[in-house]
Amino acid sequence: MKLSIRSIFFLFWLLAISATQSIAVTPGKVVFQTDLMQLIQYEPMTAEVYRRPLLIVPPWINKYYVLDLQERNSFIKWALGEGHTVFVISWVNPDERLAHKDFEDYVFEGPLAALDAIDKATGESEVNMIGYCLGGTLLGAVLAYLRARGDERVKSATFFGSLLDFSEPGDLGVFIDEAQVQSLEQTMNKCGYLDGAEMAMTFNMLRANDLIWSFVVHNYLLGKEPVPFDLLYWNSDSTRMPAAMHSTYLRKMYMENVFCEPGGVIVGEVPIDLHKVETPAYFVSAAEDHIAPWKTTYLGAQIFSGPVTFVLAKSGHIAGIINPPGPRQYGHFTGPSVDGLTPEEWFAESEPHDESWWPRWAEWVSGYGGEKVTARIPGARELEVMEDAPGSFVKSRAA
Secondary structure, three states, X not given: OOOOHHHHHHHHHHHHHHHHHHOOOOOEEEEEEOOOEEEEEEOOOOOEEEOOOEEEXXXXXXXXXXXXXXHHHOHHHHHHHOOOOEEXXXXXXXXXXXXXXXXXXXXXXXXXXXXXXXXXXXOOOOEEEEEEOHHHHHHHHHHHHHHHOOOOOEEEEEEEOOOOOOOOOHHHXXXXXXXXXXXXXXXXXXXXXXXHHHHHHHHHHHOHHHHHHHHHHHHHHOOOOOOOOHHHHHHHOOOOEEHHHHHHHHHHHHHOOOOOOOOOOEEOOEEOOHHHOOOOEEEEEEOOOOOOOHHHHHHHHOOOOOOEEEEEEOOOOOOOOOOOOOOOOOOEEEOOOOOOOOHHHHHHOOEEEOOOOHHHHHHHHHOOOOOEEEOOOOOOOOOOOOEEXXXXXXXXXXX
């Protein structure tokens, strides 16, 4: 029996579709948008909040709601309960009209545009930021760009499973060489984007037993009843990549590894230099991450000039991050400063903890939150409500 890529993804959809009724349900409003993203401001859960809002930058390779799957494991809902005014970028699912959008467009029309919008929404120009996966790479570019311009609006930066140094990309490097990138570019030049199914299948094949064949055997071959599965639905909800951006990303980051070099990447005619970033940073990596290997994310944590905290979560790229306190939580490791230590040396000196890393991070970021102020309601200031969360961009499917 032969299963095509399209039939496998259709199977994913059948297995997971019933999960859509309970995902991305944290109350919020879309208050701003550009060609590339919608900005969601969430309803507060506490009477008072930290003065500085929290802006989350997810990867545009996947939908943002991995951070808001269900009430029991929603990082967004949990952060609201900790007293943060939470904003999240929801990236567009691009088509041929956005083929020309490049990496720097994602910088300007994503986080930088969001910073200006948050100022209008809350009256607060200073923020704390989180970048997840590719969103963390983008956050690094934002920090370096702002540093070059003397802009200090970002008071702390947190990186979830994010690569800044791409010298050892792990399993994904198997799929990235000159011949394969040229082939992808030829395909993208025809339609203006990389099809979401191709990208998703690449990631799924890295862990085929977990992400493909277990479901094929259990449900398709054995005929057992599908179980609603929020993460499976998210995993099958793939997105497209604009041709220009994806080509730049593969070549500059993975193939040439110049993102971590001074002036290796230009943003708005500004040669960025990650080494000059002094923003306090918190890196959360995962021990079994096959997309952003922890020893490589560790190298990225050593680039910055400011204070850096490195935490190693157990499990993988998703479960290591989406790891709420409570039953079945994964533990984590804390250790000394990353300065002058190899990843192996750091781990040898690290200390294991059985609980989730979320409360530890909450204590750290609260030190950059500022004093408490009255909670903000979406649409109460200069930005009007455009639509309810999760917004229309996230509902656009690749197929």
